[in-house]
Structure formats: C-alpha cells, structure tokens
Amino acid sequence: MPFEPVILFFALGLFAGVIRSDLKIPGVLYESLSIFLLLAIGLKGGIELAKVPLASVAGQAAVVVAVALLIPLTAFALLRGPGGLVRADAASIAAHYGSVSVVTFAVAVSFLARTGLDAEGYLVVFLVFLEFPALIVGVILARRDAAGTRWGHLLHEVLSGKSIVLLLGGLVIGWIAGAEGIKPLDRLFIDLFKGMLAFFLLEMGLVVASRLGDLRRAGAFLLVFAVAMPVAAGMLGIVTANAIGLSTGGAVLLATLYASASYIAAPAAMRIAVPEANPALSIGAALGVTFPFNLLAGIPLYHWLAVRTHGFFA
Amino acid sequence: MPFEPVILFFALGLFAGVIRSDLKIPGVLYESLSIFLLLAIGLKGGIELAKVPLASVAGQAAVVVAVALLIPLTAFALLRGPGGLVRADAASIAAHYGSVSVVTFAVAVSFLARTGLDAEGYLVVFLVFLEFPALIVGVILARRDAAGTRWGHLLHEVLSGKSIVLLLGGLVIGWIAGAEGIKPLDRLFIDLFKGMLAFFLLEMGLVVASRLGDLRRAGAFLLVFAVAMPVAAGMLGIVTANAIGLSTGGAVLLATLYASASYIAAPAAMRIAVPEANPALSIGAALGVTFPFNLLAGIPLYHWLAVRTHGFFA
C-alpha cells in the first residue's frame, strides 16, 4: 500500500503536543496556511473545470449533493436514538459529519498521486457544494420549530464563510484565467502545495493533541460513531461515484469527501446557529478521532474499496 | 489587450470585503508579504542596475524626480483652489499623489511581462527616489511658516521608513551580489514573486473594501480628482520617459509610477508631520479610488498611450 510522507508531519505534531513540547505554531501561520490551501485547491479545481462541459459537472454535483444529505440525517438519527444525545448536540455533530474537511481531501489527492491513479480534477466543485448544505440541515434538525432562527443571518454566515469564498473564488479565478493564465502563479500555488500541506498537518497534529482531552467527556458511543460514520459514509461515496460514472480515483476522493468531517466551517456556523450544543463534543469527535482516522486508515481503506469495487455497480 | 490574472485576486478580496465575509488576512501576513515584495523588487532592480553605468541612471533619475515634483504642486493647487479643501488636507493628499505605490508598480511590471514589452530593469531606482521627495513637499505646503516642524525628526522618519530601507537595501544587495550571487535566492525572491503579489492583492482588496466607507465623506470633487490626477500624471510620465529616452516599456512603468499614489510611506509620514489633516480623505482617495483605478484601467491605458506615442517626442 502506498505510503504518504505528509502523514508523518501530522504524527510529529501529535507527538509534540502529547509530550507537551513548547513547540507552538503561531495562530497567524495556521490562518495563513489555511488561506493558501483553500485558494490553491480552488485554483486547481477551476483550471480543471475549464476543461469539461459545465452542464455535465452540474448534473453530477446535483446527485452528489443530494445523496450526501443522507449523511447528516443518518448521523442525527444514530446520535439521538442509540447515542442518547440531546437534540442540539446530535444536530450539531450531524452537521459536522455532513460537511467536509478540505485538508482531508488534500491528503487524499496527495495519496492518489502516489498511487498513480488519476481522478477528475473538477471534483473540487463537489467539495465546495458539499460544504454548506449539511450545515443548514443541522440547524433545521436542531430547531424543529425554527422560530428563533435568523435564517438570513445564518445563510449569510455560511455562504460568506472564508472557506466557501476562497474555494469558490479560486475556482472562478482558475476557470477564467485557465492553466495558461495561472502559470506564473504555479510556483507558489502548485509547486509549494505539498510542502505547505505538510506544514499545516504539523499544526493540525498539535491542535488535535490539544483536543484529546475533550474525548474523555465524549463517551464510548461517540468514539465508535467517529470511526464507524466515516467508514459508512465513505462506502456511500464509492457507490455514488460508481453510479455517476466517476473514475476509480474519483471514487476515492468522493469517498473521502463523504467520510470527512468539517472542522472549519461547521464549528463556526454551529456556534452561532446552535449555541446550546457543546462544541467540545463535535470538535472532539471530528478533529480528535475522525480526522486522524481518515488520514491514517480511512483514505487507504477507501482506496482499497474503490479499486476492489470499480465497475461492480456499473 | 493583455489581461493580467493577478487582478482577479484583488477583485476577489474586494468582493469578500463587500459581502462582509469573515475572510480576514492576518495583519502579520500583510506585513510579511509587503516586506517580501519590497525586498524582492529591490533585489531585482539592483541586479539590473549592476548592468548599466551608474552615471547615466543618475542623470535620468534627477530629471525624473525633478519633473515629478510638478505632481504634488499641481495636486495641491487643484485641491486647495477648485477643491476648496483646507490647507492641511490639500497638502497631505498632494503628498500621497506625489509619492508612489510599490504594488501598483509591481502589477505594471507583471502586466508588461504579459505584453512581451521589455523595460529598463533599473527603473526600480526611480521608484526609490520618487517615494520621499513628495512627502517633504507635502509638509512644506502644509506649513508655510514651518516653525513648528521638527525637520530632523521628519527626515529621519521618511528616510528610515521601512519601504525605503527595504527597497534601497535590496537594491544594494542585488547590486553587490549580482545575478550570480543572488541565484540561490531566486527560488524565493523571483519565482514566488507573482504568487506573493496575487496573495497581497487579495489582502489589498479586503483593505480597499474596508475603506470604501471613507469615500462617502470625500465629496464629488475628490472622487473626480482621484481618477483625473493619475491620468494626468501618467501622461506626464510618458512625456518624461520619451524625453529621457526610455523604451516603450519604460514609459509604461514611469507613467504608472507618476500616476500611482502612496498608501504605505505617505500615510505614516503625513500622520506625524501634518496630524491635523484627515487621513480618511487621503487614504480614501489614494486607496479607495486611485489604486483600483490604476490596476483595472490605468495601467492598460498608460500602455496604450505609451505604445501610441513612442518616438513621437523624440
């Protein structure tokens, strides 16, 4: 099985955090790197998008987004029923798992590159359109009556969030300028991408280490959920990818998107829309368990499954 | 007309600011990028400067700086007379327009590269020597009696300002080390320049968006001034460039220098030397109108004019 060295940087950060090293990645560097990664992913997606007919991508995206709504709904049912969580917590966690993690996606792209498997470059479009619908579902699940919710405010919050703006902005710039126009920027946005990702994963390791304490409060059910949910969602992603005719590489990426849990857009949106939910639970699960699980075991697993099942559903 | 994709990053930043996205470029990243750009521009200029006889550049620079003094004087007369501004405001705005914007210059260099037009690389020297004289003119215009002005303090402030130190420092390092000596640094300072500029323009878009409110207080005259002044100054730049025998590309760059308004050195210097001037007016005009105007319309216009008139004055 191919082995992706950027994972080692995550492990180093985790290690440094666990031994309580005084290594700290400045918050500003974290912000700067995440702006870089979001823009770069958007740009690459936009360049690829320019090569395919928009209509066919739009059709696939509609299916992908519609199917993805199953994820927060299932998550909510599980957490509320067998999990026994209060409504707000179940809804907030469901929103995190229904949305996506951009960095997990980036690691999957890196992983694919090492296996030599190609994937549809325009999948970044799905990334953008998978990020926010689950957040809205989460809020609806949290407030059945929806009386108190300032929907306009919330929609603005979600759609003008920095990850959407940078991904979509990068996408549009890449699409308008094309590979040729972006060429002078390749040195920064393409060549340095992997290194920046490694750096960012070092920081993520430190952040995850600092959130491990939250897990103690999470309870056994949530811990199991945080591993089982991505696996189930990943399998749904592979089935969907096969159904809409994506390549094997595309299936790995879509599985990763479905399996990943948001830790940028979702925490911010849930904190404002469902403040009574306990963020230690959702962030503990998404960041403390699911994120490292996907990096270390999930992505290779989705790869194995995608290769195994390719053509099976066609 | 050639189209420069870095402009799109500016547009994205502007858009994000206008829709009140939570995207924020950390102030530290802004500072770091501006240090990078100033150093890199200086280094490139120094390498080019090493290739030409210093005496001839010095002669040209003397003419360029002397002619440029017309800009703050004209600006002051217009703002004080027809504009009806108080002395301090007119003088401060005049200083902003008499000085130069390094980023506008960098975008013009990028723009030129896309047109395939060459320019004298040593023009960076003019950039350095155009930055500060207008600031001193501005202070003289503000205080006719000049009794209260601590000139020593002010001169130190202006000449030891970070943009002068980094540009001039880069120039000297590039000049001493030469292309060969700088080679191992090319990866950072040359290859990444365009990408860093794109990143910086994203931030500039956000900053400009946050200053748009200032424009409401500016009045119609100042808005017209903020477009007409750069056009007039740009034309003066083309005439001067032709007179001293610069290439067509050189004329575009000199026009851009004359047309651009400072928003780093000038605000800092004016705040200390002419505190009673309202910075919202000068920054609103220079950053809110002239900067985007030059990026989007000014530079292509100066290019068109320079191509059209080349050889005409010779």
Next chain:
Amino acid sequence: MPFEPVILFFALGLFAGVIRSDLKIPGVLYESLSIFLLLAIGLKGGIELAKVPLASVAGQAAVVVAVALLIPLTAFALLRGPGGLVRADAASIAAHYGSVSVVTFAVAVSFLARTGLDAEGYLVVFLVFLEFPALIVGVILARRDAAGTRWGHLLHEVLSGKSIVLLLGGLVIGWIAGAEGIKPLDRLFIDLFKGMLAFFLLEMGLVVASRLGDLRRAGAFLLVFAVAMPVAAGMLGIVTANAIGLSTGGAVLLATLYASASYIAAPAAMRIAVPEANPALSIGAALGVTFPFNLLAGIPLYHWLAVRTHGFFA
C-alpha cells in the same frame, strides 16, 4: 575567499536597527521562519543519515559530544576566574557557548556550498546531540548542591524544546521517507531554504541591533571572551573532526558547531533553571558579539584553518 550573499541580509537588518528604522519583522514571521529552518535542516540531515550506517555515525557522535563538554567547562573556568563573574552568570554563559546555534550552522553549510567543498550530510545529527548536554552542564555548574533544582522538569523542558523536537522530528521523517519520499516537499524545504535563511538573517540583524545596548553592561572581559571563545572552540572542532576522520568540509561544519553559541534553546532553559543569572549578559555576548563574529569572520577562518590542517592530525 568565497563570499556568501546571505550575510548581506544580516547586515541590512543590523543597519536598519541601528538607524532606528521602523522596519520590524513581525514576531510571528520570526517564529514561522525558525520552525521552517529547523524542520528543513532536520529533513536534509535525515535523508543523508539514511545513506550511512547508523553505528558508525553513533560512534562519531559520542566522541563529538564528549569532547564538546570541554567547551562549557573551560568557559565557566574562564568567566568565573579571570572574568570574575558570579557563579550563576558564569554557568549560564558557559551553557550558551557549550550549546549550538542552528542558524550559524546553516550559514556555514551555505558558505561551504559556495566553496565547492563537500561535507558529510549527516552532521545534522551532531547538531541535535550538541544542543542540550551543555545546558545540563550549565545547570550543574550553577548549583553545586543541586538541592533546589527540579531535574525532571528541567530535562523535560530541554528535551521537549521546540528546536530539539523539530530537528529530531525532521531527522526521523527524512530518515523514514528518504530522498524519494521527500521529493514532493523539496520545492518548499530544499529550494526555498536559502531564501528563507536570508529572510531570517534580516530579522536576526534587527534583533542583534536591539541587543547591542546590553553590551555596554557586559564589560571588556566578556567582549573579548565572546570572540576568543568561538575561535578556541572552532580549533577544537577542527582537531576533533580530523581525529574522527571527517572530510575537510565536515571539519568546517564541526568547528562552526563548536564555535557557535545558542540563542534559542539556551536562553529559554537557563531562564527557568538558573533564573538568578542575568540574561542580558549571556544574550548580549552570544547574540551581540559571537553570532555576528562567526558569520562575518569565524566561518571563513574555520574554513581556512580546516583546509590548512587537513591530514595534519591523521
């Protein structure tokens, strides 16, 4: 004698600081650059380490570390005896000089590259193992009774310090992943290294300028010590390198390691373990005198000595 242009950036920073320019490198950029440099040096070392038998390196490292203990012991004797410093100050300064400066090492590597002289790439391992023993020696020297010292706490502090974690972490990642695995990261960690070093040296120049005031309080003996000690330690390094059979390039690097004084790990550790020592003295000497001395004169001198004496001791 080959001339290393990155030194010019140090000079520029020093100049800017001395003329009291408003140029400031944000603290966060300083932190980010130092994380980058430490990781990159570790990675390069790890890749090289994978190419040689671990046992032979371990043997050499044991000798190198054992001999290096002479440095803090000698320094202490000199500072306490002829220097007349109080015990705590003498011990703390001894620890700074017994430990190493990573950036001085990086400049020596750059310098070597320009001379065309090769060196054993695995010397980074020595760098790691030279950093902390002297800190422990320093604490022992400061407290003969050692009653009050929380050794567990101190050891943790020293071994989990960010420079050890990043150097060792990079070393292990480079060693596991190998040159092939690290390749996609080369763009960041290898290609940009020199430029980042230049940037960092600019900042170091500013920091050194801000510490020059400390020198006034230092006294003549300490100033002489801060030049004589590195020269003596450098010569010890060359002898040791010859004794264990390093190449001429390796001798230059080991001399530089011995000669350099720590200004990251040592100040942090001494502040906690020997708080009654005056940090202005140790940082003033190590950063205000020894660091620039090594950059400007020391490294060329060790190079000259190493070339001259190579084979002499064999």
Next chain:
Amino acid sequence: MSQDLHTRKLLTVICEAGLEEELAADFAAGGACGYTVTDARGQGAHGHRDGSWSSGANIRIEVLCDEPTALGLLEMLATRYFADYYMVAFVSDVAVLRPGKFQSVAN
C-alpha cells in the same frame, strides 16, 4: 487637572473569538460609542483555549461608557450569552477627561 476627571465604567469581556462581530453589533445597539479588541488565550471553566486555532481562540473586548450603559450591556450579556458561550465579563471604575465621548446617545 484632577477636577476635570469624570467617572465612567469600563466593561471588559473575555470570550470566544467567533463572537466579535455579534458583540460589536450588540454593544452598538446597547448604546456604546466604541469598543476595543485584543486577541487573547486562556483557561476557564471550559478548559484551555490556546489561540493556535480559530475555534480555540479568545478575544478581550473593552467598552468605555457611562454606568447605565455598562449595566445594560452586562445584563444583555448575561441574558443572551452567559449560558451558552465561553465568557467572562466584569466592570470597573475609570476616570476620563472627555465625558461626552463616552456618554450613550441612547440613554
């Protein structure tokens, strides 16, 4: 000089960084004429918040205002935020020279 000094209240709020915009709006609605924010980190009932990461960062907001405004804002915070958000708030006495600058327009 000291006879020109007027007493005002300084309300200080330490809370999660994500609330900055909402609080700014609430403060303006409650009659404050301004506010100042600094980035912070810390520890409280909800564990360590080290500021290395957007969701784990705090801010420290100060509002200088007259006493009725300060009390009104504090009550607003207690009603709207204390239950669900990571927040600490306190009020202290300060003396200023330009009392009109920190007088609520609303009250």
Next chain:
Amino acid sequence: MSQDLHTRKLLTVICEAGLEEELAADFAAGGACGYTVTDARGQGAHGHRDGSWSSGANIRIEVLCDEPTALGLLEMLATRYFADYYMVAFVSDVAVLRPGKFQSVAN
C-alpha cells in the same frame, strides 16, 4: 441590576513570555479558576522588550478571583518571581455578576 453585582479582584501580571506555563500552574495551585493571556511588549527597569523575538517578548496575564486568592497569588509572585524575573503585578477592583465563578475552591 446593580444590586446583583459582586466585588472581585483582578490581578494583572506583565512579565517575560517564557513564564506563561509556570505561572498558569502556580495560579491554579493558588486557587484561581482561570486566567487570560495577551501578548505584549514594553519597557521597564530591564530595558526595551519589543516582542519581535521569543526571548524578548512579554505577556500580560489577568486573573479574576476573590480577594484572598488575589493577595495570596500576589505574595506568591513576590516571593518566587520578583527578584529574578522581569515582572510587574497589580490588583484592582472589579464588579461581576456571577461571583461563584470567580470564587476559589481552595479558600
């Protein structure tokens, strides 16, 4: 509203950045329920500390607590840190709404 306000003490410490973890532990041991840190720079008896560099940076720590805890912490600082470290500490009066949140468990 104002009758719900309770008086507490705010201890503010400005010191070299390297002490952050040690002070956090000492404050917890001394009965504090939390603390807040901001990055700072400044000038004092030991010269200019401009924050551009780890060994030259300051922090500003605030601890909101009851009076006995504040005085105990101040005494601890005086004994353990004042002699050897760059440090300034002061205590002021503040009013809070939830007094229990800032009551030492120890005292």
Next chain:
Amino acid sequence: MSQDLHTRKLLTVICEAGLEEELAADFAAGGACGYTVTDARGQGAHGHRDGSWSSGANIRIEVLCDEPTALGLLEMLATRYFADYYMVAFVSDVAVLRPGKFQSVAN
C-alpha cells in the same frame, strides 16, 4: 499582606499604532518608569479600525505610575494628541507591592 499594598494609578491609552514610539518618548519625559503595549483593533468616533493593515491598526498602552505622573501624562495627551489623533485614555486605581518601582523620578 494587604497592608503592604500601595495605591498607584494605571493610565490606559488606546490609539492608532503609528504613535507608539512618540508616546513612549513622551511618557518617559513625563516621568513614567515603563509602559506595556498590546496590539488592538476597535471602533470609535473615527470608524472601524480592523488592524489588518498598518494604517488601520490600534495599540493599547498601559503606564503604571503615581498619581501626579498619571495626571500629568493625561494632560499632556489632551494637549498634544486629543485633537488630531484617534485616541481614548482613562485612568484607574490599582494596588501594587513595590511602590518605589512605579514612582516617578521626576516628580
């Protein structure tokens, strides 16, 4: 312990970042023995200053000193800066252990 506490004044100034060096000099001239600066952003009579950009950033300066010095500095600020600069200043009471450290040499 509390009988060792001495009352001093804390002068806090929030203003545009460009004034840092000038104010430091003015404070020293006015008898202050030190000061502490943190970066800030905020909103006041002159609109929003978000700190993302050098000309749009604020700082928050604290000076711990005796009462005459504090009042003298405040008056200096009022005369020299209030009219033209973005600035807010206030004074509060604090208690310290080492009164000599915050006693003006000048006064």
